[in-house]
Amino acid sequence: MTQDVITAHEYAERIAWPLERKIKESWERIAAWVSYWGKEASLSFSGGWDSTVLLHLARTCPHIDGHALPVYFADTGTEYPDIRKFVKSTPGVTWVRPKMKFHEVIGKYGYPVVSKRVAQYVGEVQRANTAQIVRLRTTGWRENGTHSPMSTIPQKWQFLIGAPFKVSDKCCDKIKKAAMKGTGHALVGVRAAEAKNREKVYLQYGCNAFDIDRPRSWPMAFWTDEDVREYTAVHNLEYCPIYDLGYHRTGCFPCAFGVHLEPWPNRFQLMQKTHPRLWNLCMDRYGFQMVFEFMNEWLPAKQQISFHWSDYTAREARKHQQAELPMAV
Ligand code: SF4
Structure with missing residues (x-):
């Protein structure tokens, strides 16, 4: 089984599906993931709104025993207290922790600023011990004479190279991914409409990507904000009250x-x-x-x-x- 490449037209069609159809399609993806990975399948629960809907979808999925699916919460120390409280009130969730704390990660590797790509490139130049990497990341020129604009730190952000602090993209690896290590292959409540780069990844791999380096499942990728709200209302689901304070995202507070x-x-x-x-x-x-x-x-x-x-x-x-x-x- 491989990933499912999607055209922009198909994506637009999926986004426009009515909620009933989306629920059925998400159930199909959840069931396919669980059947493929068997006991290694799991669900990553963040306590956020999308994640809350995904957990409910998995536990009500008619094709699997959703209550037998292991559910993990990455207790990174960077979640809002409201989220932690909400997760504590959700039954059947196992808490997992990374070895490093946020202040240790920024001290050792650097701050997560701008974007993952910019932070990675700036960090590489800050730590560089060859002129080659400095040239590539500041001009886009490779050693073989080819030019790669995507390999360059945008001009606007090059000042970060001389910052009096370290910059790095390592935080997610050392905190979130490290916490989830050993928790199997997780279903995740990510939606493509949340960000352009997520949409790009979705078009390339579809909901379930089994055969990539880090297999991943986004069974709600084609859901909209409105779908999440409608589903919550229809099923009278409890969600974390932090959303009522004006938050649209509830990821790590210091990010x-x-x-x-x-x-x-x-x-x-x-x-x-x-x-x-x-x-x-x-x-x-x-x-x-x-x-x-x-x-x-x-x-x-x-x-x-x-x-x-x-x-x-x-x-x-x-x-x-x-x-x-x-x-x-
Ligand atoms: S999302 Fe969290 S773990 Fe990832 S970079 Fe931001 S603060 Fe670090």
Whole structure:
């Protein structure tokens, strides 16, 4: 059994399927995964909303004994307390932990900033002991004379090479993946519509990719936000109340990947308001204040990373004032 390449047209069709059809299709993918891996099949439960729906789908799947499927939660030490509390209240979940803690990972390897690709390349140059890797990552030129723009750190982010802190893409490997090591082949509640790179991976491999280096299953890949909400309402499912505080994502609270792209209030702004102790932990103990201040010195004003809730409220107040001003005649 191999992966299932999907065209953009097929993807659009799947996204448009009615919820009833999506449920049936997800059940089929779950059953195929469990039948392929047998006792090695498992489910990765994050406590997030999509994951909550996936757990319910698996446990109600008519083709397998969903309650016999092992369910694991990676207790990385970087989840919101609301998520931990919600997972604790969910029966049948085994907690697994990584060896390293977040502050050890950023100290030893570096901070997860911008994106995995940029962080990987910047980290390689920071640690480089050959001119070759520096040339490749800063100009895109390989030793054999070919040019690869995708192998380069975008010009905008090259200042990170000289940052007074390390940058790295290793965090997920050392924390999330390390925690899940030995937990079998997990079903994961990822949706392609969440991010462009997820959509790209989905089009390349489909829901179940059995024959790749790291086999993976996304049985809800073709679900939308609305489907998740509708399913929750129809089945009267409990979900983590953190979503009612304005959060759209509930991954690791100190993660800075992609924060520069988020609409305001971004995750750090919101955290300062709803979880000020965690925000202080990020800024002081983990050192994100220093990281963001350094990055802001190099970024154009409009792209600077705000991590203060007050910046968001001040901007909203300005918008409100402008809306109330009389029209110029
Ligand atoms: S999501 Fe971010 S903080 Fe969490 S393990 Fe991955 S890189 Fe680290």
